[in-house]
Amino acid sequence: MTAASKRFSPLGLAEALATPHAVDRYLELIHPMLTVRELRAAVIDVRRSPSSVTLTLRPTRQWRGFAAGQFVRVSVRIDGRLHTRCYSPAGSDRATGIELTIRAHDGGLVSQYLYANARPGMTIGLSAAEGTFVLPAPRPSRVLLISGGSGITPVMSMLRTLCDEGYAGEVAFLHYARDEGPYLDELRALAVRPNVTVRVRHPARHGYFGVAHLRAVAPWFADAETFVCGPPALMAAVREVVGSERLHTEEFTLGGSARGDAGGAITFTRSGVTADNSGATLLEQAEAAGLTPEHGCRMGICFSCVQVKTAGCTRNVRTGETDSDPDHEIQLCISVPVGDVALDI
């Protein structure tokens, strides 16, 4: 029988009355922030720098908080379509609002839209926090944080959280920036604490990451837990110096390796479309063929783009694994075809 007859609850009754529609489908018509199940957020503050926008969000009561370093999925509506992207909150995980800093990068549909249009009062879709890029508990005695460009946000969250907690161990923060980003002043201010060392390096002036940069901020780096977020080249360089054992990484972009070899054909069976394999990811190739498969982060995190591959072989560009199983679910955004592939989209 229905949920209401099993055990009485006001929500169960409301859902039985609203069936087959969700109660939120009625409430949202009164106010978009009025929800019983869905998590959403209102923008309560907007600050802009020349290259980025910082939003402060007030989530609905379904929000369960986040751990410093995790990411959330944010959905915004642009010309009737919902677009979802992943962003890591930059604030302390003890703060009440959620602070997102979004760099308006060239060709970035969502980031450009938010940079131009975000205003207090706007409602956006929000997901629960996800991700394993988090500080261990109990806290290690030495923490090394390294970031490049817009990769600063999750590690900034870690630094602010450690400071809020009154963390007594040593923290070093090494950040690479081409221009003056939104957090540099705050980083310098936090550096007055006796246990916090901060260095902001400009690649044009100081060169790229190297062991000398590391020794200058954290001569103890061999004993530290290291957290790095930034371009793939930075992460690879850090891995070379500190090794993998105590290294925690968060990838923001796929970098330049997201291509397979061209050749063969891709058949989109449900749409009845066939295209020559250009070597790009299946998501890009589907879009190039005029299809609009559902997707989110475009970097293999959110699983919004999972679809069934009915035949053929694909390679995961993040792991390098190949998959030849028929009728297997794959992530379109990080899979490239190896020869002929058929997809049920």
Place this chain on the structure above:
Amino acid sequence: MPTHLSPLQLDELARELDAVRQRVVDDLGEEDRAYIYRVIKAQRGFEVAGRALMYLPPAWILGVGALSISKILDNMEIGHNVMHGQYDWMRDPALNSKMFEWDNVCPSEQWRYSHNYRHHTYTNVLDEDRDIGYGILRMDESQKWNPYYLGNPVYAFALMVFFEWGVMMHDLEFERIVAGERTWGETRGIRRQMWHKGVKQVVKDYVLFPALTGPLFVPTVAGNVIANLVRNVWAYNIIFCGHFPSGTVTFSREEIQNESRGHWYYRQMLGSANITGSKLFHILSGNLSHQIEHHLFPDLPARRYPQIAPEIRAICEKYGLPYNTGRLSKQVGSVVAKIFRLALPGRTSPEPAPSSVSPRELAAAA
């Protein structure tokens, strides 16, 4: 039905229609989203008003009216169209074809199979499109007559009254079970889905909402029964006018062997019929009054059908194809006449509709 159009002409027809479709697809955006949300807001408004007015005995009839309109909007302009994927491009989980459920006892998953796939792919192909007679009626002369069909008008009337239940049971394919082509056991999975959906719908309309009106339990049950009945009668009539008015053409399995895209379009145009009416009428019909446009482009948002209708009509004229359209009374009249006529044996050809030319005549003239 051999076509008078050559394969080259059919390819050209496909190109022209594809171009119409592409132009609309390229133009989809905020306006279409705003439109469907306006309809949803109106539907929810009618629904809440209808439920609330049940507490006010003098306004009972208004409540029934509001609830009827709510169910009609939910099933037709919203449910049917959302489940076609007309709004999937919005990527809004609330309006996603695979996730949507409608205020109807038929589970949406089964509807998508029998309607979106079977009916829209094999439109008017005998023995493939189960919407020809829904397995219980004789709606085409090529269906072999037997004495069972003497009851054709009675079955049709019963189907109209219990339409949502008929739609729900459509997938059981009773006639194939009777013919021994399918076992009762095979329907177990879909029967479970029907049970789950049906129970929720029945509990909502006939137990919970009536109970909430306390001493008015019986009038509320009666009001909800009538609202469902009004929706049944309305949906049945609109849907029967889609493919059964005189002038619509059916096809055989042989004719669609290795069918080209152009021939598929051709078949949709010949097999469908429109209904003329006001803007409000079109919305209440879910724009199925533009059945021809809907069958050509089932995944375009329905509000676009009236916009492209003049162009489709011009294309029909250019290729000498009928564009079957008429008032609701005329289309319903011709369907009712067919239901009665086909109750009796014989293959008497129906009168061609005045506004359309039969392809047979065109073929003869070519």
